[in-house]
Amino acid sequence: MWKRDEAVKPVSPPPPAAMPPPASAPVGAAAPRSDVRTNMEKDIVNIGKSVVIKGELNGSEDLTIEGHVEGTIQLRDHVLTIGPNGRIKAQVFAKAVIVLGEVTGNVTASEKVDIRDNGSVDGDIVSPRVAIAEGAHFRGSVDMQRKAAAQEKPAAKPAAQSAPAAQPAAQGQAVAR
Secondary structure, three states: OHHHHHHHHHHOOHHHHHOHHHHOOOOOOHHHHHHHHHHHHHOEEEEOOOOEEEEEEEOOOEEEEOOEEEEEEEEEEEEEEEOOOOEEEEEEEEEEEEEOOEEEOOEEEEEEEEEOOOOEEEOOEEOOOEEEOOOOEEEOOEEOOOHHHHHHHHHHHHHHHHHHHHHHHHHHHHHHO
């Protein structure tokens, strides 16, 4: 038994010594793959400074834009970050929008719009929460719809549909007079 314990102890020191060689190993080694898994769990995509996109941009992961985008951006269940170098001329639909660069166009967010220092938005904002930092630029209108109000609006439509049915009865009463 004494010898088995000694055999176990030398086995545990080599794993820490084995960690540095995979870090210097080429791409595709075990350590970088675990880093890739970590990045995949975050689901964040970056569009670099030199990238220009014209058209429709849809996604199902968080997005950071440092380049130029013109058209429409739809990330309905995710966070859109416009970096300090980002220049957007688009209609934006996202869960949350963080503006550090420039946005020209309407911004609709289901949770929050945050215009940080030196950020700029020229367009209308529709979101239940809006934050505009000191030093930020904003020109447009703000509609801070609450989630409860958004849910009441569809309920109001069926009531409006039942109202026309009540009008003929009211007209019938008016005719009877």
